[in-house]
Amino acid sequence: MDASRTTLSLFGVKSGIADFLDLPLKKLLAIVTLISLLSACAAQKQPADAQSTAKTDTEATTDSTASDLTDDLTVDKPDPTLPQVKLSRELMYEILSAEIAFQRGQWESAYVTLIAAAQQSRDPRLAKRAAEFAVSARSPVDALNAVRLWMQFAPQSDEALQNYLGLVIVTNNLAEAEPILVQRLQTAPPKIRGTLMLQMQRLVSRAKDKAAAFAMVERITAPYSDTLEAHLALAQAAASNSDLPRARQEADTALKIKPDSSLAILTQAQVTEDQTQAMALIEEFLRKYPKARDVRIAYARSLVEKQQYDDARKQFELLLKEQPDNLSTQLALGLLNAQTNHPKEAEKYLSAYVATLSAQENQILDPTQALLILSQLAEERNDIPAALKWLDQIEPGDAYLSAQIRRAELTAKGGDINAARAILTQTEASGESDQSRLILAEAQILRDANQFQPSLNVLDAGLKRFPNNVDLLYDYAMAADKLNDWASMESSLRKIMHLAPSNQQAYNALGYSLADRNIRLPEAYELITKALQLAPEDPFITDSLGWVQFRMGNLADAETTLAHAYALRADAEIGMHLGEVLWTEGKRDAALAVWRTARKQDPGNEALKSTLTRLKIKL
Numbered sequence: 001m002d003a004s005r006t007t008l009s010l011f012g013v014k015s016g017i018a019d020f021l022d023l024p025l026k027k028l029l030a031i032v033t034l035i036s037l038l039s040a041c042a043a044q045k046q047p048a049d050a051q052s053t054a055k056t057d058t059e060a061t062t063d064s065t066a067s068d069l070t071d072d073l074t075v076d077k078p079d080p081t082l083p084q085v086k087l088s089r090e091l092m093y094e095i096l097s098a099e100i101a102f103q104r105g106q107w108e109s110a111y112v113t114l115i116a117a118a119q120q121s122r123d124p125r126l127a128k129r130a131a132e133f134a135v136s137a138r139s140p141v142d143a144l145n146a147v148r149l150w151m152q153f154a155p156q157s158d159e160a161l162q163n164y165l166g167l168v169i170v171t172n173n174l175a176e177a178e179p180i181l182v183q184r185l186q187t188a189p190p191k192i193r194g195t196l197m198l199q200m201q202r203l204v205s206r207a208k209d210k211a212a213a214f215a216m217v218e219r220i221t222a223p224y225s226d227t228l229e230a231h232l233a234l235a236q237a238a239a240s241n242s243d244l245p246r247a248r249q250e251a252d253t254a255l256k257i258k259p260d261s262s263l264a265i266l267t268q269a270q271v272t273e274d275q276t277q278a279m280a281l282i283e284e285f286l287r288k289y290p291k292a293r294d295v296r297i298a299y300a301r302s303l304v305e306k307q308q309y310d311d312a313r314k315q316f317e318l319l320l321k322e323q324p325d326n327l328s329t330q331l332a333l334g335l336l337n338a339q340t341n342h343p344k345e346a347e348k349y350l351s352a353y354v355a356t357l358s359a360q361e362n363q364i365l366d367p368t369q370a371l372l373i374l375s376q377l378a379e380e381r382n383d384i385p386a387a388l389k390w391l392d393q394i395e396p397g398d399a400y401l402s403a404q405i406r407r408a409e410l411t412a413k414g415g416d417i418n419a420a421r422a423i424l425t426q427t428e429a430s431g432e433s434d435q436s437r438l439i440l441a442e443a444q445i446l447r448d449a450n451q452f453q454p455s456l457n458v459l460d461a462g463l464k465r466f467p468n469n470v471d472l473l474y475d476y477a478m479a480a481d482k483l484n485d486w487a488s489m490e491s492s493l494r495k496i497m498h499l500a501p502s503n504q505q506a507y508n509a510l511g512y513s514l515a516d517r518n519i520r521l522p523e524a525y526e527l528i529t530k531a532l533q534l535a536p537e538d539p540f541i542t543d544s545l546g547w548v549q550f551r552m553g554n555l556a557d558a559e560t561t562l563a564h565a566y567a568l569r570a571d572a573e574i575g576m577h578l579g580e581v582l583w584t585e586g587k588r589d590a591a592l593a594v595w596r597t598a599r600k601q602d603p604g605n606e607a608l609k610s611t612l613t614r615l616k617i618k619l
Helices: 027-042 048-052 057-070 089-103 107-121 124-136 140-153 158-170 174-187 190-204 210-224 228-240 244-257 262-270 275-288 293-305 309-322 327-339 343-360 368-380 384-392 400-413 417-426 431-448 452-465 470-482 486-499 504-517 521-534 539-551 555-568 572-584 588-601 606-614
Strands: none
Touching (some): 089 124, 107 124, 107 140, 124 158, 140 158, 158 190, 174 190, 174 210, 190 210, 190 228, 228 262, 244 262, 262 293, 293 327, 327 343, 327 368, 343 368, 368 384, 384 400, 400 417, 417 431, 431 452, 431 470, 452 470, 470 486, 470 504, 486 504, 504 521, 521 539, 555 572, 572 588, 588 606
């Protein structure tokens, strides 16, 4: 069988403790486990004489806690596979103390307490919870010991078995796993045996000893050497063991068994070192089997990785022709066309993606990326209403704050500054980072509208809330500079240097400001040199260095430095500085050429206009 699209889990459970070895344990799991354990224990019928016995204050409190946890839970019948455990005061105390210790970061004491409680009560849930503690602490050996106990108390549990297998593989105890895997293959129905072999190979691939893992896969698949999956499992195991010749041999054998197998050709391409040859194998396969969708998808993605975008687009178009409403293909074509500067085609596919997603009421896929790009495409053609329409559809999530800020910027670009500010003030944000982003965005909108004093006021109010926020301090300094409040500018930049000594922008800003005002030039040079040490090859800091060299009269050095900065980034203001140095040196034609280029890059640049006016130059 071709198992390329099979998603069955090894034992009917899609994930286990071993799968979480690289993931943080979620607190919710602890709460759910604790409640289910307590409710199951509390549901056991108590003897009549125990019910009539007077309770101490401590016992009453304990019973009240259990009652609170189980009021909303109904247990019709005790689970016959679980032990009949009385929820005694001592057991309750051990469970709660273990959970509290774990929440406080004392996982070892929590682990020991639950292991002891599990051994005493023979309750597999306590052993499972102890294993979870060990997993969260990245201690697979302790986790394995707990899972062994779990299996002992729940021998029929596939979940326990799956986690046991995962942990013995991770801890390199392959010999323990082999007989279980062999037995599972022997008893599996033939129609799912191939899938099991592939899943077993993926499980065994976690072992550190890749040679031993390959040898084990070779042994357990030997009785099934006439099947496609046996050779695919061996190919993957050989590749994991860095034995590509053997991997190719096994992939070739798999293809001979089933020449139209998508998984076999993809495996063959994967284990072929020469990428050109691998792509040729895929292309030949697609000529023979043009309906092999999985192979075509893999081929198209490989073309994208090789930046062969036109060829990739053709492949995705073929895929879309077969399945016009396929969301992944619509999105891929939209992104590809946006990447290759085909805005109309990008908008067509991304709009279709958003519409299809909405019609299908898909709760898994997120349209945010497509909506952001659609908004950008509309903005690039100067259709601000359309750009806003797309942004309006973005729902709360990771990109929501950025989308609201962009909405405000576009609204301001359309001329409605008050509405733009309203968007920002009405946007909810938690935490200093997000709140400061909104403040910075509002200040920038006002600064872009040449409302420098209101911009400074917004930043001043923000700094009253977050006095040590470096981003707010920096923008406050820039706003103060616009208002010629140099004392406030310098004070803010000096505070940044104190709070964040590695912030190169603060050194550069103050150094450039001094150089531009032609004062304290040695200090300016020192500040800019410090900034350049922190960020070598930064074009704007290099520009500042060239400018202070010019102010200090070092024309040759200034020309060299500014030419280097302009080569790093052909920015209009860097060109403005370079042109002035060339003009001062008497290199008039070169200066005019640089200025003309700079004006062409940024026709509205006010600094460039001011320089040309000051020097009485007409281009």
